[in-house]
Amino acid sequence: MRNRRPIVQTASRLGGLLAALLLAASPAAAKDYLLTGAKPDKLVLVDAAARKVERVLTIPGGGVAPSTIVPSPDGRVAYVINNHLGSVSGVDLDSGKQVFRADFSTTGEPGGDLRVRALFGMDVSPDGKELYVFQSPVRLLPGEYRVEDTRIAVYNTADGVGAKPVRLLPAPRRIAVLAFSKDGGTLWALGWDLYGLDPKTGAVKETHKVLNWTRANHSPPDVLDIWPQFEQAATLSTPYSTARTDLAATDPGAARTGLMTLDLATGRMDMRDFEDTSAVIFSSVISPVNRTEAYSVYTQLSKIDTDGGRLVKRVDLPHTYYAINISSDGKEVYVGGTACDIGVYSTDTLDRVGQVEIAGCPDQGMASLRVIRR
Amino acid sequence: MGPRRRDSGGTAPADQWHGVLFGALAGTMLFGGAMTIADDAFAAGGGATDGRALIQERCSSCHQKEADGTLHRIDHVRKTPEGWTMTLFRMRQFHGVALSEEEQRTLVAYFADRQGLAPEETAPYRYVLERRPAVVEEPVTDGDLSVMCARCHSVARVGLQRRDADEWTRLVNFHLGQWPTIEYSAQGRDRKWWEIASTQIPQLLGTKFPFKTDAWTDWQAAPKPDLAGRWAVAGHRPGIGSYGGTATVTKAENGYRVTYELTDAAGKPLSGEGRSVVYTGYEWRGTGTLDGKPVREVFAASRDGSRLDGRWFLTQQDEVGGSLHALRIGGTASAILGTSQSFLKAGTTARITLWGAGLDRGEIAFGPGVSAKILSRSPTAMTVEATAAADAAPGARSLTVGGARTDGFAVYATLDSVRVEPDYAIARIGGNSGPVPPMTAQFEAVGYLNGPDGKPGTEDDVRVGPMPASWNVEPFNEAAAQMQDAKFAGAMGPTGLFMPAGAGPNPQRQFGTNNIGDLKIVGTVQDGSATLTGSGRLISTVQRWNDPPIH
Numbered sequence: 001m002r003n004r005r006p007i008v009q010t011a012s013r014l015g016g017l018l019a020a021l022l023l024a025a026s027p028a029a030a031k032d033y034l035l036t037g038a039k040p041d042k043l044v045l046v047d048a049a050a051r052k053v054e055r056v057l058t059i060p061g062g063g064v065a066p067s068t069i070v071p072s073p074d075g076r077v078a079y080v081i082n083n084h085l086g087s088v089s090g091v092d093l094d095s096g097k098q099v100f101r102a103d104f105s106t107t108g109e110p111g112g113d114l115r116v117r118a119l120f121g122m123d124v125s126p127d128g129k130e131l132y133v134f135q136s137p138v139r140l141l142p143g144e145y146r147v148e149d150t151r152i153a154v155y156n157t158a159d160g161v162g163a164k165p166v167r168l169l170p171a172p173r174r175i176a177v178l179a180f181s182k183d184g185g186t187l188w189a190l191g192w193d194l195y196g197l198d199p200k201t202g203a204v205k206e207t208h209k210v211l212n213w214t215r216a217n218h219s220p221p222d223v224l225d226i227w228p229q230f231e232q233a234a235t236l237s238t239p240y241s242t243a244r245t246d247l248a249a250t251d252p253g254a255a256r257t258g259l260m261t262l263d264l265a266t267g268r269m270d271m272r273d274f275e276d277t278s279a280v281i282f283s284s285v286i287s288p289v290n291r292t293e294a295y296s297v298y299t300q301l302s303k304i305d306t307d308g309g310r311l312v313k314r315v316d317l318p319h320t321y322y323a324i325n326i327s328s329d330g331k332e333v334y335v336g337g338t339a340c341d342i343g344v345y346s347t348d349t350l351d352r353v354g355q356v357e358i359a360g361c362p363d364q365g366m367a368s369l370r371v372i373r374r
Numbered sequence: 375m376g377p378r379r380r381d382s383g384g385t386a387p388a389d390q391w392h393g394v395l396f397g398a399l400a401g402t403m404l405f406g407g408a409m410t411i412a413d414d415a416f417a418a419g420g421g422a423t424d425g426r427a428l429i430q431e432r433c434s435s436c437h438q439k440e441a442d443g444t445l446h447r448i449d450h451v452r453k454t455p456e457g458w459t460m461t462l463f464r465m466r467q468f469h470g471v472a473l474s475e476e477e478q479r480t481l482v483a484y485f486a487d488r489q490g491l492a493p494e495e496t497a498p499y500r501y502v503l504e505r506r507p508a509v510v511e512e513p514v515t516d517g518d519l520s521v522m523c524a525r526c527h528s529v530a531r532v533g534l535q536r537r538d539a540d541e542w543t544r545l546v547n548f549h550l551g552q553w554p555t556i557e558y559s560a561q562g563r564d565r566k567w568w569e570i571a572s573t574q575i576p577q578l579l580g581t582k583f584p585f586k587t588d589a590w591t592d593w594q595a596a597p598k599p600d601l602a603g604r605w606a607v608a609g610h611r612p613g614i615g616s617y618g619g620t621a622t623v624t625k626a627e628n629g630y631r632v633t634y635e636l637t638d639a640a641g642k643p644l645s646g647e648g649r650s651v652v653y654t655g656y657e658w659r660g661t662g663t664l665d666g667k668p669v670r671e672v673f674a675a676s677r678d679g680s681r682l683d684g685r686w687f688l689t690q691q692d693e694v695g696g697s698l699h700a701l702r703i704g705g706t707a708s709a710i711l712g713t714s715q716s717f718l719k720a721g722t723t724a725r726i727t728l729w730g731a732g733l734d735r736g737e738i739a740f741g742p743g744v745s746a747k748i749l750s751r752s753p754t755a756m757t758v759e760a761t762a763a764a765d766a767a768p769g770a771r772s773l774t775v776g777g778a779r780t781d782g783f784a785v786y787a788t789l790d791s792v793r794v795e796p797d798y799a800i801a802r803i804g805g806n807s808g809p810v811p812p813m814t815a816q817f818e819a820v821g822y823l824n825g826p827d828g829k830p831g832t833e834d835d836v837r838v839g840p841m842p843a844s845w846n847v848e849p850f851n852e853a854a855a856q857m858q859d860a861k862f863a864g865a866m867g868p869t870g871l872f873m874p875a876g877a878g879p880n881p882q883r884q885f886g887t888n889n890i891g892d893l894k895i896v897g898t899v900q901d902g903s904a905t906l907t908g909s910g911r912l913i914s915t916v917q918r919w920n921d922p923p924i925h
Contacts, residue, residue, distance in 0.1 A: 085554075115551070119558065138554070142436045142446070143437045143438065143446045143447050144446075144447065144548070145544075145548050145551035146547050146551070173557060173569075174558060174563065192566075224560070316884065316885065318886060319885050319886040320885065320887075
């Protein structure tokens with residue numbers, strides 16, 4: 001016994017040293033990887049610079065389509081909503097093993113009658129220890145259903161496969177994106193409005209009005225963004241549309257498109273129109289290098305000056321893409337989701353400079369497109 | 375109108391299209407094409423005893439008995455046969471209820487008879503049961519029903535159910551419980567959908583469409599008509615023309631057999647036969663063939679059993695079909711049900727057939743300036759050679775045979791205008807190796823006279839009737855022109871039938887998008903030396919992946 005303790009301690013120290021060395025070394029060696037999902041049950045890791053699929057991983061019990069994807073802060077695990085929005089799996093991106101799994105519903109348990117779906121919003125705490133999942137439960141009673149209040153379930157990531165919530169936080173309905181502040185002190189929830197929640201209790205600490213934004217002669221903005229694409233600039237952004245109520249519906253200036261941005265470091269929120277609506281936009285991303293540059297996507301790729309509130313440039317895409325993300329050096333944007341390719345565009349010219357095809361052409365659907373540094 | 379949504383990725387944004395019935399995509403429940411209540415519904419036997427026993431056996435473990443002895447939910451809803459079919463589909467699909475096809479038929483018949491809708495209750499909404507294409511519904515003026523319900527469903531789907539507020543509340547809970555993304559959808563997120571749906575809406579619906587009504591109480595007590603007998607029949611097939619003749623209905627096990635002896639407007643024989651089940655005492659649902667093609671029938675019998683009215687349609691393509699009106703033969707009254715054409719041009723002669731009952735007695739009259747020579751006549755059909763004098767007064771006419779009369783006839787010298795009917799329709803892309811066939815759209819170019827106000831397009835215009843026309847498509851607006859919709863979306867055939875292009879992404883189109891389109895349908899009629907055009911709007915949209923009996 002005496003002899004063993006030092007050995008264990010040594011091993012532990014060595015491990016710690018090794019990890020420290022790896023971590024210390026990683027910024028220099030690290031490069032951008034894209035993480036996306038593909039139907040029915042795949043996670044796809046892409047070497048962005050090489051324009052190459054690095055690895056395709058299978059989500060156990062994945063269902064028909066992966067949904068929101070959240071990488072762990074160290075870039076080693078991808079948490080992905082799957083199983084018909086009924087589960088979240090944490091998949092180790094190196095080993096491909098499922099290292100975390102939470103099945104939300106209790107209907108499979110004795111006496112359980114809750115069917116629970118995760119509706120898009122999910123994020124992990126900056127320390128990587130807790131996973132926050134927005135959920136919509138319904139109670140399946142004999143002969144009838146009863147809709148329950150929405151909530152945010154908090155899981156300890158260390159609880160691994162079979163994890164149960166350690167806390168259930170009350171949450172407003174219709175949340176679509178969850179995003180932690182950089183310091184981890186606030187969990188931002190985008191729904192009807194942008195709510196700053198206390199991650200411990202779910203209490204609403206502050207509210208930035210979005211749909212309840214009252215502007216003279218403007219209809220309430222319409223927002224639906226289920227694509228978390230805020231990691232590169234630590235800025236959450238989402239397109240919104242609104243209508244001028246003082247103009248005829250046929251007036252070209254009657255429909256307006258704008259961008260909402262939330263700085264996850266400072267909590268500063270801004271909503272600013274940038275054009276008379278001339279394109280549909282699903283999602284957007286902010287440049288980590290020039291924070292007044294935004295890029296948005298659907299059937300067109302747009303470059304937006306968020307400060308000046310103007311459209312800088314717009315190009316047609318070969319087809320629809322739902323998701324967009326950006327390289328760490330701010331030089332390339334990646335458009336994904338929807339079909340089976342990821343298009344690579346120069347942020348300078350908006351020229352298509354490359355693409356990545358996923359073998360077998362599986363549909364990425366509404367899966368998130370995330371960037372991780374490894 | 376907002377931006378044009380183009381999506382080659384499979385979603386179907388369609389907010390500019392709601393308002394056209396069948397235009398909105400709703401739900402994610404998968405209905406098999408075979409799930410129709412008239413499909414081989416004839417083996418339904420057993421009746422009430424078997425129905426109640428089946429319910430006890432298969433349903434009561436979840437639907438428990440309440441204090442008053444009723445079964446939870448089941449005994450507190452009234453629906454059409456189609457509505458009950460959808461309920462049973464849901465029970466089988468979502469809740470694993472084991473029912474054979476025969477047991478399902480027994481239950482549909484049991485429920486429709488015991489908890490159906492009275493004739494007056496279905497009357498405003500029969501178009502949805504009859505699967506009429508291109509119906510634009512009247513907005514609902516009560517509260518928020520138009521936006522809370524009818525953005526996704528037809529108004530008819532709501533109006534063809536009867537529940538009290540607590541039962542509507544349970545239905546609302548099912549909605550969001552089963553489809554939790556409703557409150558995120560484009561048509562559900564502009565308001566606090568759940569908060570409104572779970573509070574105000576059930577009260578409103580419970581008041582407007584309550585479980586207990588005088589109409590239903592009366593109909594339950596009323597004697598139900600025996601529909602066996604001989605019938606005079608007439609109807610119209612859009613794009614093809616009118617038809618008429620007779621039907622013979624005989625009793626058969628669990629329903630009726632029917633044979634049709636008909637002719638089209640040109641006198642060509644059309645024969646048909648089929649079988650039917652009559653639910654709720656008046657809801658005729660038939661399957662059979664007409665002119666060699668498989669068809670289904672959705673008719674309503676009148677309270678006294680003297681009339682049948684409704685629509686038949688091709689089993690595999692329900693947008694193609696015809697109206698049908700039938701009158702029982704044998705009474706003393708005479709009636710004109712239809713004519714082979716609804717107009718006569720001044721200075722011309724035409725052979726016109728009238729269909730109806732009691733037509734073998736009395737004088738025929740087209741009004742001043744029109745003479746008619748009888749070529750043949752029987753109780754159910756009369757063919758005449760009608761001549762309109764060159765100076766016959768243009769306008770609407772009453773056509774009479776003895777005491778029988780129809781107002782749907784016109785004499786004209788020159789047409790004042792042409793309207794494309796329907797003026798707003800949808801088609802759906804399909805086929806192209808995909809699982810869903812295309813949905814066509816049928817148009818007619820209908821001639822009109824201006825009426826007393828001398829202006830076209832007003833209420834007092836006189837409808838002359840469908841005219842031979844040539845057809846073409848144009849982009850409906852600038853966005854459609856930019857996307858070259860007229861080139862890609864499909865083409866008009868010579869009879870006014872729009873055939874949509876194939877489904878799936880089209881690499882030749884901008885964004886590789888599919889072949890949907892927003893089109894102006896232009897019909898051109900040559901009337902003597904005059905050329906008249908009319909136009910309508912057609913949106914050719916994406917497939918309907920779920921095709922329930924009631925949309």
